[in-house]
Amino acid sequence: MRIDIITLFPDFFTTPLQSSLLGKALANQIAAVNLVNPRDFTTDKHRRVDDEPYGGGVGMVMKPEPLFAAVESLPVLPRREVIFLSPQGQPMNRNLFWELAQNFDQLVLICGHYEGIDERVMNLVTREVSLGDFVLTGGEIPALAIVDGVVRLLPGTVGKPESLEAESFEDGLLDYPHYTRPAQFRDWKVPAVLLSGHHGKIQEWRKAQQLQRTRDRRPDLLQNLDNLSGKDDNSEGDKL
Numbered sequence: 001m002r003i004d005i006i007t008l009f010p011d012f013f014t015t016p017l018q019s020s021l022l023g024k025a026l027a028n029q030i031a032a033v034n035l036v037n038p039r040d041f042t043t044d045k046h047r048r049v050d051d052e053p054y055g056g057g058v059g060m061v062m063k064p065e066p067l068f069a070a071v072e073s074l075p076v077l078p079r080r081e082v083i084f085l086s087p088q089g090q091p092m093n094r095n096l097f098w099e100l101a102q103n104f105d106q107l108v109l110i111c112g113h114y115e116g117i118d119e120r121v122m123n124l125v126t127r128e129v130s131l132g133d134f135v136l137t138g139g140e141i142p143a144l145a146i147v148d149g150v151v152r153l154l155p156g157t158v159g160k161p162e163s164l165e166a167e168s169f170e171d172g173l174l175d176y177p178h179y180t181r182p183a184q185f186r187d188w189k190v191p192a193v194l195l196s197g198h199h200g201k202i203q204e205w206r207k208a209q210q211l212q213r214t215r216d217r218r219p220d221l222l223q224n225l226d227n228l229s230g231k232d233d234n235s236e237g238d239k240l
Contacts, residue, residue: 001031001104001154002077005143006070007111008049010035012140022148025157033147034074038062041069050114059115067110067121077106082126083146084110084117085139089128092145096129100146101153109146111139172225174213176206 005013017026017033025031039047043065050060071082081104083089090096100107110117110125131142151157158164179190193205214221 001101001150002034002075002106003031003147003150004034004036004074004106004108005111005147006036006038006067006109007138007140007143008037008039008113009111009138009140010037013144016144017147021157022151025151025154028156030154030156031151036070036073038066038070041066041073053115057115061115062113062117062121064118064120067117068124071108071110071124074108075106079104080106080108080126082108082110082124084122084125084128085112085131085142085146086128087130087133087135089130091130091132092142092149097146097149097153101150107146107150109139109143111143113138171210172221173210174218174221176209176213 007013013033013035017023026033038049042048048063049066050062053059053061081100110121129142129146131145136142153164155161179194183190183195191205193201196202211222
């Protein structure tokens with residue numbers, strides 16, 4: 001997969017892209033990340049990428065010319081998605097990452113700044129994506145979240161692919177607790193069932209822990225599962 005990031009601050013990505021599993025995946029050419037600075041496409045001596053908004057108001061707006069030139073300088077792969085990182089976009093979640101990892105060969109991530117971008121840039125954009133219902137100083141952190149969330153799903157990034165199937169949100173529930181050696185640390189012991197060697201009971205314990213954690217921390221997820229189950233029941237009833 002090719003990932004192009006349009007950013008005014010390419011140095012922001014230097015260390016994260018060299019670290020941990022993400023760094024290994026890029027070193028192994030499972031994916032390639034290309035950083036593009038819109039300032040390199042300005043034509044004035046001050047290399048301006050922003051200007052005052054029409055109609056007045058506080059702050060500055062990113063100009064369309066450098067962003068268009070930056071995106072249009074890139075090769076176009078057949079399965080390409082151009083994403084603008086924006087609080088107004090669809091929220092990031094597990095389903096989005098899987099969709100991007102499986103259905104696209106190229107992601108172009110546009111990082112906004114200031115009060116926003118000239119609306120005409122949206123003619124380049126095929127999708128808006130949000131990290132959450134809040135505003136950050138720029139789109140670099142959300143862009144990095146997409147890179148990490150998508151690349152880890154690509155074949156070869158994670159040593160044991162089955163581990164991707166046993167984590168939070170994969171079955172609509174939060175993950176179960178994890179323990180390792182020592183069996184007792186200070187006053188806390190590893191649950192006896194995990195030391196029993198009885199795989200059936202361990203699986204039952206883990207599922208119960210998933211349900212309890214989800215009920216305590218994210219009850220909305222259980223409600224979503226109930227709603228989906230209800231839809232399935234209704235659809236079957238209609239067929240009958």
